[in-house]
Amino acid sequence: MTHMGAGAGAGGETKSSSARLPQPQYLLSTRPSCAQISGLSPGQTKLCQLYQDHMPGVGRGARAGIAECQWQFRHARWNCSTVQEASVFGGVLRIASREAAFAHAVGAAGVVQAISRACRDGQLSSCGCSRTGRPRDLHRDWIWGGCGDNLEYGYKFTQGFVDVRERERNYRKASREQGRSLMNLHNNEAGRRAVIKMSRVTCKCHGVSGSCSLITCWQQLAPFREVGDYLKDKYDGATEVRVNRRGRLQIRDPRFNRPTANDLVYIDESPNYCVRNLSVGSLGTQGRTCNRTSHGMDGCNLMCCGRGYNTQKTVVRERCQCKFHWCCYVECKTCTKTVDVHTCK
Incomplete structure (x- = not known):
């Protein structure tokens, strides 16, 4: 897929292998000394x-993976929240569940991206910039260049750094x-591959008065969302193995x-995410906000696991009646309204 746009480029295609998400204490650490980073x-x-x-890039990527996990599961019973800050995903990573599979994959993907x-x-x-080869289907008159995101390097570094935790262990x-x-290695490879698969060729026009007499293209990362x-779809279709x-x-x-x-x-x-069980990393759904009219996972019936829900009136303040003034600012009023907020019993 080729996209026309402005901005700097990104890297190319990569081969595949496997990886595991580094320990959460490391992922969130901003301390520069390797000796001070627990969990390595x-x-x-x-x-x-x-x-x-x-290391700062690894930390940024890991935090992006955690944030994306929490976004993707914001309406689910397990919302990727933490039981303890030090453990990030809580005990759920100790259980070889499909949630752990997603967490490892999106964490590895975040590090490749960063x-x-x-x-x-x-x-x-x-x-430095990507040196990936010119795509065969690129228009012959377009220039392959620019400064692309270096997916080849990001992939290889993440593979080495993350996978070493699994590969240096000798299990029976x-x-x-x-x-x-093996499950962790497989899922982290899937996360790395997801970044490569979602990348795209992006092109930019050059020329006087937008004539587009010259077109330069490069490989660019997709938005992490x-x-x-993509990985959430893979989570929904995950395969049970032994x-x-x-x-x-x-x-x-x-x-x-x-x-x-x-x-x-x-x-x-x-595990059963309906009830609080810190040993498996479940905070339960008591007190979670739900949507009374939804029939999906965010609906009160499913989110509250049949326990029912409480409703309370809440006053919400928001900007309203906004007007644009030339030039150049927007003037708004503050309006209040009362809404019903539903929370699980």
Whole structure:
């Protein structure tokens, strides 16, 4: 897909592999010293020391992944909220559920996105603009250039840094721990691939008075919301798997298609998010705001798990009757209205 637009470019296509979301304490840390970052594996600590200028980008990407997770699940019983700040997603990451699959995938995707953009912006010493090859279907008169987001580098760095946590461990073959490790690697690969799949060729016109006599194109990252939407679709269609005697993941139900490297997989059924259970990372839905007229997951019947809901009147203040004055400001009044707010019992 080719988009015409303005601005700087982004990077190209990449091969594939696998990854795991770094420990949450690391993801949210802004401390510069690798020794002070809790939760790093030995391999990650070494890479942190070698690539210290990459760490702020990793943190930004991880926070973007968490924010996107919370946006995608804002109307669900599990809304990607934290039980304890230090654990980010709470105990839910300890359960090999489809929620954990999404969390790992979107976290890895966020890091790829951030590192790829940091390369383009000249923030990292070991990479710069993308050098990906010219697409075969690009118009022959258009120039392939500009400063593209470096997806190749972002992918490879994320793969190395995130996957090392799983790869340096030696689990017993066919054990549950090995199965979870394989699940994490698979889902983080799906997250990395999502960033690449959603990227697009973007082009910009050059010329006197908008003549567009010259067109320059480059590979550019998609808005991260598009990556999140794509991964949410993969979450909805995630495949249940198990680890077999050969130490490989296989689908539990042979009637279903084998998942590709772009799909999400999970081992355990999701816990009951209706009730508060800190051991599994569930805050429950008591007190959550719901929509009385909705028949979806945000509706009071589903969100409140059949327990019913409370309704209270709330006064809302908002800008209204806005007028544009030449030149150049907008003048508004403040209006108040009373609305019903419904919360789960």
